[in-house]
Amino acid sequence: MYWTVFLTQVYKSRGERSRGTERTQNRSMSMKRLSVLLLAMCLGLLEAQVSFEDNGTNRLTSMSQEERLAALERRLESSEKEVSHLKRLIGAPPAIAFSVALMDKATKPGDYGPFAYRTILPYRKVFANVGNGYNPATGTFTAQIRGLYFFRFTMFTSGTPNSVACIWKNNTFVVCLWDVKGYFGYDTGSNAVVLPMGVGESVSVMLEPNRTLNDGQSHLNTFSGFLLSPM
8 A cells, every 4th residue: 555655756846757757858859949039030130120121221322313413404504504605705796886876975965966968976975985996086997807787877956957968888878867857946866777887987967968967965966876787
């Protein structure tokens, strides 16, 4: 009886130890499996992070390259504009222009004329004379560059209209203004023309014989011209 109880207790104790060992082994296996699983998850997250960082770096690098290309394109466009501007400046015609009026401060306001002969109008008041092509002493513009020129003049009369003035090129009249009849005491007009001019050729405005103009400090009789394009 005693040995039976003893053996029973021994087998029971062994069974408990065996079950305890099995439970410990199972717990250890579970921990190992959990560790492996956690390690795998960590490796996966690490790989995903590296991949994300690589892609982000590539995107940043790509954006940086695009920005550099855009900056180079803007700089190239600016350089092309500067080159075009310089070409225009180099190829631009020289500045030749004048603008004058018949009377200056030293001239007494009132009628100018009449004269028994055709007379060049000596425009004394000089507003501009770029290139010095206009001579205020003679009232004549002389071309220093062969080209196409624009000319315009205005005319004013008072009292009984009796005015005829014309633009002359060298010894040939080109365009005229007439005002010889009217019911009002003050009349004004203008005319213009584009002329080819050779070097040394001249243009002036001439008052016809026995005609008059009227002017004062308001500068109602003017003569202007400028170079349109060299030829």
